[in-house]
Amino acid sequence: MTSAADDTGLPRVKLDYLPALLVPGLMIVAAPLIGSGSTWATLTVAGLAMGMMIFIIASGLTLVFGLMDVLNFGHGAFISIGAYLALIVVVPLAPWFAADSLPLNLAGLLLAILVAMAGSGALGYAFERVLIMPVYGQHLKQILITMGGLIVAEQMIHVVWGAQQVAMPLPTAFRGAITFGDIAVEKYRLIAVCIGLVVFGAMFLVLNRTKIGLLIRAGVENGEMVEALGYRIRRLFVGVFVAGSALAGLGGVMWAFYRETLTANIGGEVMIMVFIVIIIGGLGSVGGCFLGALLVALTANYTAFLAPKVALGSNILLMVLVLMWRPMGLYPVAKR
Amino acid sequence: MADPILRLEGVHTHIGQYHILQGVDFEVPRGELTVLLGRNGAGKTTTLRTIMGLWKPSRGRVVFDGQDIGGRDTPDIAQGGIAYVPEAMGIFADLTVRENMILAARDGAPDQARLDWIFSFFPALKKFWSLAAGHLSGGQKQMLSIARAVVEPRRLILIDEPTKGIAPAIIENMIRAFQDLKRSDTTILLVEQNFRFASMLGDGVVVMDDGRIVHRDRMAALAGDPAAQTRLLGLSLDAHQ
Amino acid sequence: MLRTLLSDDLPKSRVLSVLLLVVFVGLAVAPFAFPGAQAINTAARICVFIVLVASYDLLLGYTGIVSFAHTMFYGIGAYGVGLSLFALGGGWGAIGLGLLVALVVGVALAFAIGLFSLRVRAIFYAMITLAVASAFAILASQLSEITGGEDGRSFRVPEILRPGFRLFAEPVLGLDISGRVVTYYLVFLAALALFLMMLRVVNSPFGRVLQAIRENDFRAEALGYRTVYYRTAANCLAAAVAVLAGCLNALWLRYTGPAVTLSLEIMLDILLMVVIGGMGTLYGAVIGATLFILAQNYLQKLMGAASAATKGIPLLPQLLHPDRWLLWLGVLFVLSVYFFPTGIVGRLRRKA
DSSP, X not given: XXXXXXXXXXXXXXXXXXXXXXXXXHHHHHHHHHOXXXXXXXXXXXXXXXXXXXXXXXXXXXXXXXXXXXXXXXXXXXXXXXXXXXXXXXXXXXXXXXXXXXXXXXXXXXXXXXXXXXXXXXXXXXXXXXXXXXXXXXXXXXXXXXXXXXHHHHHHHHHHHOSXXXXXXXXXXXXXXXXXXXXXXXXXXXXXXXHHHHHHHHHHHHHHHSHHHHHHHHHHHHHHHHHHTTXXXXXXXXXHHHHHHHHHHHHHHHHHHHHTEEOTXXXXXXXXXXXXXXXXXXXXXXXXXXXXXXXXXXXXXXXXXXXXXXXXXXXXXXXXXXXXXXXXXXXXXXXX | OOSOSEEEEEEEEEETTEEEEEEEEEEEOTTOEEEEEEOTTSSHHHHHHHHHTSSOOSEEEEXXXXXXXXXXXXXXXXXXXXXXXXXXXXXXXXXXHHHHHHHHOTTSSOOHHHHHHHHHHOHHHHHTTTSBGGGSOHHHHHHHHHHHHHSSOOSEEEEEOTTTTOOHHHHHHHHHHHHHHHHTTOEEEEEOSOHHHHHHHOSEEEEEETTEEEEEEEHHHXXXXXXXXXXXXXXXXXXXX | OHHHHTTTOOOOSHHHHHHHHHHHHHHHTHHHHSOSHHHHHHHHHHHXXXXXXXXXXXXXXXXXXXXXXXXXXXXXXXXXXXXXXXXXXXXXXXXXXXXXXXXXXXXXXXXXXXXXXXXXXXXXXXXXXXXXXXXXXXXXXXXXXXXXXXGOEEOOOOGGGSTTOBSSSSOBTTBOOBHXXXXXXXXXXXXXXXXXXXXXXXXXXXXXXXXXXXXXXXXXXXXXXXXXXXXXXXXXXXXXXXXXXXXXXXXXXXXXXXXXXXXXXXXXXXXXXXXXXXXXXXXXHHHHHHHHHHHHHHHHHHHHHHHHHTTTXXXXXXXXXXXXXXXXXXXXXXXXXXXXXXXXXHHXXXXX
C-alpha cells in the first residue's frame, strides 16, 4: 500500500491453475485402474461428452445465482420441456432423421434444437416473471416456489405428451462409432463434445469481449455497483435467465438423443448432477462450472465401469472432497 | 446561493428496524466541493447511499436539479448524472482496469483525452491497464474507483472516505486531482474523516451527528476556528490527526 | 396439567383449539368411531405424518433450513425396522435392534451432512440434501439383495400386532380388539408422545435460540451462540424423530419399500403439509397433515369421477386424471407459498 509499489513492475499475478489440472489428473489416475487402453478411451470420451452436456445445462443456473442470488430449483423443467419440444420437429420430420443423408439429418437436428431453445427460453421468461420476480431476495420462498414450478411443469408434460416413455432415435448419420485402431468412439459423443466446445467458446467470447458480458461478470461480483454505474441489473438478469433456460433446453435435446429415450423426469435426473457441478465449481463461476461438469461426468463414467452400484455415491464423494479442499468451490466468486 | 444542485429536505432512512437518518437537511451548491464530516456511525455513508437510491428514504425529499429523486431506482439516479465512489471502492476485481473503465463510460468507449487527464494524476492506472483489478494495491483500487466516477463528466460526484487507509503520496495526487476537478466546475459531495484533507479541498462543510445535521458552515470559517472543530468533531479529529 | 403437557404453548385461537381437539379426539377413537380398513389406515397415516411433518417443521419453520433429505431419514427408520424384522423374524428384539441401528445411522448421517454443508454455506444445504437423498433412494433400489429393490420387503411383526390376534375374547364397544387395533394405538400413543416432546423442545431455551438464528444469523452469532452447533443439533433431532416416524410407518404397513418412504413425492407431500398448516408452529403440522391426507384420500376419487365425466372435452380429462394429482398439488403449493405464507394456523391466530 506504499507509493513505492506503484513504481515497481507489474504485481506478481498468481494464476490459479490447480483446479484445471484436476481433469487430466483424474484421467491419468483412472487409466491404470481401468487397465484396458481402449476401454479407458471410450469411457473418457463418453465422460467428456456427458460433461459438455451438463455444462451447457449448468452454466445458466450458476450465472443466475451469481447475478441475483436466485437459486432456481425449477431449472430442470427447462431441460425436460426442451427435450419434449424437440419432438415437435422429430415426429413429423421423422423421414429426415431416418434418411441416410448427412445434410438432411443435420438440418433436422438443428431445427429441433432451435425449436427447443426458443420454447424453453420463452418458458424461462414466463417462469421468471410469474414465479421468481415476486420473491426476489427471499431464499426460502424461492426454493419452495421454484420447486413447485418444477412439479407443475413436469406434470404438464404428462398432460400434453402422456406419461409413457418416448423413443428418440438418433439421426442415421450420427449412429455408430468411428474407430481409431482398437479405440471405438461413438459419433454422437464427438458431436456432443463439439457442440459443448462451441457453446463454451461462444460464452467465453460474450463474457470477455462484449459489454453485456462484462456487465454480467461485474454483476456477479457486485450487482449494487453495476446499478450505481447506471445499468439495470434486473434487465440483465432476465436476459441471462432466458439465455440460461434456452441453453438448458439445448442440453435437454442433446441428453434425450444421448439416451435415445425420453421421460418427463429427464430434467430431475440431470439436475442432481447439475447441482453438484455448480457447487463444486463455485456458485457464479462459469469456468468452475466447466471444470466441475467434466470432473463429475468423468467420475460418473469411470465409476460406472469400475463399481457400478456406487456410481451415484461417487459424485457426492467427489463433492465432499472438493469442498474439503476449497469450501466455496473450485473458483469461488469474490463477493463484495 | 440560489438553486443548489442537490438539496435534502427532512430525509429519514430506516435500515431494517434501525432508524438511521432522522431528518437530514442540507444543500450542495453547484460547482462547489461540500464536505460531510462526522464521527463514525453518524449516518454519513447512509446519507450518500440514500442519495444514490441504494437505501430508500422513508420520509422527506431528495431534490436533485429541481426533481425529487427520493425512492427512484439507482440506475435512474446514476443516469441522471450522479456518480458514486463507495467506501469499499466497489471495483470489479475479476475485470481488468480497462474493463472497469469501459463499464464506467456509459456513453461508449472512454474518451482518450479524458483518460490522459486521469493518467496524469494516477499513472499507475495506465501502467496496469490490462491487469485484473483485484491484483491492484489498496491505493490503486481507490484511484480506479475515483477514475471510474470521472471518466465522463458527471453533474455530481459522491465520494465516501477516499483517504481511508491510503498512503500519503497517493493522497497528494488525489488532492491535485480534486482541485483540478473543481476548476472544471464539477460538483462534489465528499465524506471525510481526515480533516486536513477536507480543509484543503472543501468550500462548504456540513457536520452530522446521530442521523442529523448539527452544523453548516464555510470550510474556511471552520478551519480557522479550532474551538468549533473540537466541539463538533472532538474525538474524530484526535483519532485521525 | 394441560398447560404443562403443551409446554405453555397454547393454540391461542378458539377455532384452532376446537380443530385440534377434533383431530385429537377423532384419532383417539378412530377404530371405534370409523370402522373399516380404509378409515383406520387413514387415521394411522395421519398419526405418522403429524410426527414426520412436525419434525420437518423443526427444520424449516423453526430453524429456516430447507432440507430435501427428510424422507431419507424417514426411509432409514422404515428400512431399519423392516429389514431387521425381515431378517430376524417378527420379534420385539428385532424391532429394538432395527430401531437402534436406524437411529444411529440416521443421526450420524444428519450430523455429517449438517456439520459439512451448514458450515460451508446455508444455501448449499438444499442442493446437497437433494443430491444425497436422491443418491440414497437410488442406492436403496439398487442394492436389491438387501432391500428388495423397487418391490421392497414385506415382513412379520410380533404376535400381538398381527391382524389375527385378539386381545380380548369379547368385543369391546362392539369392536374386536385385533392386533391391528393394538398396533394403531401403539402408533397413536407414540405419535402423541413424540409430538408433545417436540412441543417441549421448541419452547425450551434451545428452541428459542433456534428461532433467534432463523430471524437473524449474524445477531445470534454476535450474541455468542454458535449457530452451526445449534443448527446441527436441530438437524440431528429432526432426523431422529423422522427415523422414529419411519419405524412407526413400517410397523403399521408391515411393509417397506422406496415408494412409501424415499420418493420425492413424499418429500413434496411433507413440504406441502408444512406450508398449508403453517410454518413455524407445530400445530400447523397437525392441521396440515390431517387436512392433506383426508383430501388426498377422498379428492383423488373425486378427480377420477370428474375425469370420467369430462370425457370428450379436449385436455380436461387428462388434467383431471387421478394420476395428475401432483399437478394440482404443485399449483396449490405455489399459491399457498405466495398467498398464505403463514398457513392455516397463522391465519387463525391473526384473526384471534
